[in-house]
Amino acid sequence: MPVSVVTGANKGVGFGIVRSLCKSVGGTVILTSRNEERGLAAVQSLQAEGLNPVFEQLDICSDDSISKFCETIKSKYGGIDILCNNAGIAYKNASTALLLEKAEVTNGTNFLGRIKSTEAILPLMNQNGRICQIAAFNGILNRVFPEPQNPIRLRLLDPNLTVEGLIEIYRQYMEAVKQNDYSLFKWDAAYTISKCLLIAHTRILGRQLKDNPKNVILNCCCPGSVATDMSSHKGNLTIDQGAVTPVLVCNLPEGAGSGQFYREEKLYDWENDTFVKI
Template sequence: MSFKVAVVTGANKGIGFAIVRGLCKRFDGTVYLTSRDEKRGKDAVAALENEGLHPKYHQLDITNPQSLKVFHDYIKEKYDHIDILVNNAAIAFKSKATEPVAVQAEETLRVNYFSVLSTCEILFPLLRNGARVVNVSSSAGHLSNIPSKQLRQKFQDPNLTIPELSELMHQYIAAAKQGTQSKEWGNSSYAVSKVGLTALTKIHQRMLNDRDIKVNAVHPGYVDTDMSSHMGPLSIDEGAQAPLFLALDAPDSVKGEYIWFDKRIVSWTEKNQ
């Protein structure tokens, strides 16, 4: 079957919702809007249908391996492949959050790093040769947000493996539990989670190079969403532009990169953005 299939995680609102909207308008294939909460997801699909667009819906909680397996089996049976995977689902604690740093560290990395990793492990076998993976990172995912030079060197090691990267993530959680994280890791669990995601992007690109699969990370800009407490100046459709560029328009030479909301490839390791 030659149907093309695109999947967007965490897509019932915000940037994910706008990415689905953009794909529905331009992608020559079936677009799946997925969300943890089924009612919110179906309401989002209904809203897009009111615009004359026709996404499909499937429940998907990236933090639940069983939910991922159910979705994998559904796509495998119905289409046998995925052409575009947008890893958008993520969380962020607000600046005024009262949860202890240790709790914020564990939960943020559980969702933004470890759950995205398991999403990739379960869904990557469905990627067709030539597929595109877009990881929605952040300006917080820039390596310069990690104060320790030694840690930065580990993250940018061209031979870094996934087990080694996951061990770094565990080390951060352990440091947060001991209250010793700020000197080496900084004070943002969100930043650490997105640095981890961007590093994962580069490892996955190395692993998938021989199948012409493009894996890129993107900072979508500071967008007016629940996650930004509606402080961002960009609309969700503006925030979707760079992810859509990577999903649909970027040259095949753009792979394993970290791109900015204005579609520029930026150095992940050098600070002068």
């Protein structure tokens, strides 16, 4: 029986993904949440629909929580077949927080927290496992770094870019925010940068996973514009509609390849901002 894990699933898109996995994949679907009370309430509400997810605590920003979660997976479930990394945050447009705080906190979860949790959980993936990183369309390279010769854009596109090199780019961004210097990072939106870096991380892991003996496939996607707390319920999709592309990425067929970006159930070219013609 497959074991699926969804992070940040007590509400919003993650909750929709758990519901969809319970209905379409079955087996053990683990709804994780950083807050136990909110996670258990979410499980109960799905149980009221006749579904049967289980709860485990996971805060993707806490080393302690990640390590306890990994131990629980090993001892209770053995391994993971589907991992959907959904947990994320965004400041509201109206937020008066300083850009430095927004940049640090948003990237701390959406970029650094994702790297930390994904890399810790990756070894627990079973044979033929699938990983889906929930990114966002805002992180498309051409939107964040449109100038062809922008050195950050060129580094992000470098096929030899490493995770360390990517974290160095993040540090450079934080320095630019501190200095109020947007000559390289013209885009000062913390959320957009965090998702762009996350997609770049997916591409690096995709290269590392090429021909891996376990045949684990890892990709990322945008769920679309979904009506959730994050979007102040302004998105045009319901959470069930927002779950469609993530669940597709969680179930990609053998040979689908890794390190790619999906949008509206199709492959999307991160660099050139267009659907991939097949």
